[in-house]
Amino acid sequence: MESILTIKNLTKKFGYLTAVKDLSFTINKGNVYGILGPNGSGKSTTLGIVLNVVNKTEGSFHWFDGNTSTHDALKKVGAIIERPNFYPYMTAEQNLKLVCKIKGVGLNKIEEKLEVVGLLDRKNHKFSTYSLGMKQRLAIASALLNDPEILILDEPTNGLDPQGIHQIREIIKQIAAKGTTILLASHLLDEVEKVCSHVVVLRKGVKLYSGRVDEMISSHGFFELKCNKETELLAFIENHPSFSNTKTDSGLITAFLKEPLSSEDFNKQLFENGIILTHLVQRKESLEEQFLQLTDNN
Known part of the structure; x- marks a missing residue:
């Protein structure tokens, strides 16, 4: 080139x-x-x-x-x-x-x-x-x-x-x-x-x-989640191998993925463990989130 x-x-x-x-x-x-x-x-x-x-x-x-x-x-x-x-x-x-x-x-x-x-x-x-x-x-x-x-x-x-x-x-x-x-x-x-x-x-x-x-910005993205059993949901995510970390803000849990996982599979896993979501959105990480991670880690 x-x-x-x-x-x-x-x-x-x-x-x-x-x-x-x-x-x-x-x-x-x-x-x-x-x-x-x-x-x-x-x-x-x-x-x-x-x-x-x-x-x-x-x-x-x-x-x-x-x-x-x-x-x-x-x-x-x-x-x-x-x-x-x-x-x-x-x-x-x-x-x-x-x-x-x-x-x-x-x-x-x-x-x-x-x-x-x-x-x-x-x-x-x-x-x-x-x-x-x-x-x-x-x-x-x-x-x-x-x-x-x-x-x-x-x-x-x-x-x-x-x-x-x-x-x-x-x-x-x-x-x-x-x-x-x-x-x-x-x-x-x-x-x-x-x-x-x-x-x-x-x-x-x-x-x-x-x-x-x-x-x-080609990360694996994240889920935005809401659930009436917030404590159980957080514990499930913490022990799940596909997630790196979470943050919670006014009842909205953001769970960051470290490997691919479809919303359908994740929802099914939760349901089988007695956790029913009231809100589930899968998103890609924006450049802003990537930028903040870069500048926070240096």
């Missing part, structure tokens, strides 16, 4: 603080990668290093085949790592013309990219009249002007209302569907679960997980 970015044993220290520690992962062409972690986990620092904005302390990274200088490689990268910064008194089209001149690309892409982000009908409106979501969408259009092989976004939906968040996520999916590789940093589990194919989970600069999102 063709690699776009390879990071090896990357470390960044700010004085006594280690922001990124011995980080390694590879981004392959055509996927949507999420760097997921709480604030202060090293996401923005990692992006800053590969974009030559922040100097690394140790380790290495290379773009594409490794034979291209970072300066030349960045010509094939589109990135938004800070709040959109355009001239407020100029229209969207005028602002993008300026970006084209700076990037040395033709003006013929402007309308096409404005259409991608749903702003073509607002191209003659001044930037100062745009909502926060529209400003972010214009920034994405600007990052796409050079038809980049990879689009890098740092917290792309930060501060947006639910409608704005939905619009940005749909745009990201559309861009990815056309073959552009995407790397986005986010502290929102929901964002990564809905948008990304792969995820790197960071905590305090350390990688906790790296791989496919669907593999991260």
